[in-house]
Amino acid sequence: MNSESAGTSACHAVDPCEGPEPPHAVHRDRDAHLKRLRRIEGQVRGIHRMVEEDVYCIDVLTQVAAVTKALQALSLNLTSEHLRHCVAEAAVQAEAQGRTDLIDEKVAEATAAIGRLLR
Known part of the structure; x- marks a missing residue:
């Protein structure tokens, strides 16, 4: 979508984080983020097994905290x-x-994201 499209402000046309190949930092560190997410996914699967196996609730809560x-x-x-x-x-x-x-x-966008993290 270009800046002349209905509903698109001119601000978005120069947004450094938008476009066909946005230069987001997340893309530069994609491998590290994916590695971390795979580790977290494994931890969640472990919690699922713990619940299925009726593991002591405090042990499950410890893993949820992790x-x-x-x-x-x-x-x-x-x-x-x-x-x-x-x-x-x-x-x-x-x-x-x-x-x-x-x-x-x-700044407003970042502030809103931080606010969502704090809820």
């Missing part, structure tokens, strides 16, 4: 990468174009 921490660590890593790349690039573009709305949009 998965929760692993997901939080992944979330923090993704957030850091987003701030480092997308928000920083929006700041550069905002300054070059004299458009503070570019940085405001990325």
